[in-house]
Amino acid sequence: MYTRWTSHLKTEEEKESFKKEIYSAKGVLERLKDIIEDDHSGLDRSEIHPETYSQPNWAYHQAHKNGVRQYMYQIKTLIDLDQQKGNIKDPR
Numbered sequence: 418m419y420t421r422w423t424s425h426l427k428t429e430e431e432k433e434s435f436k437k438e439i440y441s442a443k444g445v446l447e448r449l450k451d452i453i454e455d456d457h458s459g460l461d462r463s464e465i466h467p468e469t470y471s472q473p474n475w476a477y478h479q480a481h482k483n484g485v486r487q488y489m490y491q492i493k494t495l496i497d498l499d500q501q502k503g504n505i506k507d508p509r
């Protein structure tokens with residue numbers, strides 16, 4: 418599990434307790450990941466329309482979409498507990 422999840426906690430007891438809370442919400446996190454992936458697919462589909470490039474400010478729209486895409490990737494990485502380095506077994 419990424420230390421970012423528990424970096425706000427001081428003691429090992431607090432960290433272990435919080436890890437258990439995170440793992441108990443694994444189903445919710447997996448659903449959130451699915452929602453983000455659906456939104457990401459929609460974002461990708463919005464770029465394949467030729468009208469997109471006929472707008473004079475399309476480069477700003479593209480930059481915005483790239484920023485959204487990058488943040489989606491960060492969040493998906495953070496909430497995918499199974500893919501994190503040093504993943505401990507689900508303590509539930």
